[in-house]
Amino acid sequence: MTYPGSGGQWQPNDPNQQGPGGYPQQGYGQQPGYPQQGGYPQQGGYPQTGPQPPQGGYPQTGPQGFQQPQTGPQGFQQPYGQPNFGGLGGEPPKKRGKGPIIGAIAAVVVVALGVGATIFVLNRSGSDQAGQDNPTQAATNLVNSLSQGDVLGVLESLTPAESALLVDFNSRTTERLKELKVYKEDADPNKLHGASVEATNLKYDEQGAEKVNDHLTITKLIGGTVSLRSDVSELPLTEEFMDAAFPDGMVSTEPTDEKVDIAEVVKESGEPIRIATVKVDDKWYPSLFYTVADYALLESGEEWPSEPIANNGAGSAEEAVEEMVQASINADVERVIELLPPDEMGALHDAGPVLVEAAGRPSPAPVEVTSLETDSAAAETGGMRVTLKEVEVRAEGQTFRVVKDGDCYTAEAEGETQQLCAADMAKEIGGTDMPADVRQALANLASGMLKNTGVVATEFDGKWYVSPLRTYSELGLTALSDLTPEDVLALVSMG
Structure with missing residues (x-):
């Protein structure tokens, strides 16, 4: 398999370019490529009784609202994992106690992805992108939108690629969850429900802002106050869903309040709160995922590379997926990153040389893909969804073949054949003694995933790239595609 040549001109909307110009895979200790559980938020929009959000990384934001602090007096878990760049940098650096503002921002955006049934977001309705003239204004615009409970404003203040990804996905997720009677029909799509954030008197160290390159500047927040309040009673979930999820009532519905003095946080940690901003088409935008990448590099004692x-x-789209598969088998980290969308995952392109160095020279997997056939169709999350038709693999002298037929997969190896269908998965998950309605719900859930699960590729400047974020989002949407409202009630009742 041959690959296109590297290099080429930087594109005007590419945040990696050397003129005017985005997100990393969260947790740099993971192998780049496809998202893993605990890295990107799980989709589906259910609270704790449904599909669960990841247990690490971002603050958990289900019906409980913003959780009480577990580590440090500031009250928010770090919005990034503890990275380990392959052991680079000697002893693990001391964990820094920063994160209140970034934690709040991360919480809002994660909830907007459908994790906690708290934020409801529809399409931008043609509104202008909220770019700013300088990095400080961009960071301030984001925090001010949080203070106003303006979810749409929060998402639109992010880089165009981040904003489009989040807003478009939530448009579909919100409508689907209304159809499933999880959300009330009158839920306000543009407001923050169940929680509020208020920021006052924000102060930045503008002289100390770090200009990484001509499209990335790290702003530094050093003063002000952030107040947070959560109230479970304000969550616009339907009574039917709440009765099924909490038949004995919720343990606590009392509102919680917390106030964070940013100057005190900075004093205790010894460093300001960092918010990464990216320049795209002569305007500046705060970037959630560049911020995550910046903290990951900082925690590991690494600097942003000089070249992406x-x-x-x-x-x-099909070639992009095939080449990604081959690059993963070859343990070619650089090629994997080359095949990631430069707009959505610009931070990973910028930080990529550190990952390549950390990976060293890993050995290719002892696997050969001898045949791969795929289908492609428009993805709900944008781009093209590439699905498997048939694959043949040789490993350790044996040949394995998998063929997809509807919601069934047939595997052949060493003269034996085994078939896995949605009904089989339902039995494996719930056992043979589960109630009939639960068995049907699990079968419908598995059917939606098995029929439509694939890898999403997007086009950028005439080339195709594999999008882990859209792939993961698509998985959440396809999992819901065959469910009914009765299925949801059966599943949460079982939970």
Whole structure:
């Protein structure tokens, strides 16, 4: 398999370019490529009794609202994992106690992805992108939108690629969860429900802002106050869903309040709160995922590389997926990053050289893909969804073949054949003694996933790239595609 040549001109909307110009895979200790559980938020929009949000990384934001602090007096878990760049940098650095503002921002955006049934977001309705003239204004605009409970404003203040990804996905998720009778029909899509954030008297160290390159500047917040309040009673979940999820009532519905003095946080940690801002088309935007990448590098004692990993996409969506598979088998970290969308995952392109160095020279997997056939169709999350038709693999002298037929997969190996269908998965998950309605719900859930699960590729400047974020979002939407309102009630009742 041959790959297109590296390099080429930087594109005007590419945050990696050397002129006017985005997100990393969360947790730099993971192998880049496809998202893993605990890295990107799980989709589906259910509270604690449904599909669960990840247990690490971002603050948990289900019906409980913003959780009480577990580590440090500031009250928010770090919005990033504890990275380990392959052991680079000697002893693990001391964990820094920063994170209140970033934690709040992360909480809002994660909830907007459908994790906690707290934020409801629809499409931007053609409104202008909220770019600012300088990095400080961009960071301030984000925090001010939080203070106003303006979820749409929060998402639109992010980089265009981040904003489009979050807003478009939530448009579909929100409507689907209304159809499933999880959300009330009158839920306000543009407001923050169940929690509020208020920021006052914000102060930045503008002289100390770090200009990483001509499209990335790290702003530094050093003063002000952030107040947070959560109230479970304000969550616009339907009575039917709440009765099924909490038949004995919720343990506590009392509102919680917390106030964070940013100057005290900075004093205790010894460092300001960092918010990464990115320049795109002569305007500045705060970037959630560049911020996550910045903290990951900081925690590991690494600096932003001087040069990014080039954008080097494929000629079609199918080719992009095939080349990603081959690069993963070859343990070619640089090629994997080249095939990631430069707009959505610009931070990973910028930080990529550190990952490549940390990976060293890993050995290719002892696997050969001898045949791979795929189908493609428009993805709900944008781009093209590439699904498996048939794959043949040789490993350790044996040949394995998998064929997809509807919601069934047939595997052949060493002369034996085994089939897995949605009904089989339902039995494996719930056992043979589960109630009939639960068995049907699990079968419908598995059917939606097995029929439509694939890898999403997006086009950027005439080339195709594999999008882990849209792939993961698509998985959440397809999992809901065959469910009914009765299925949801059966599943949460079982939970």
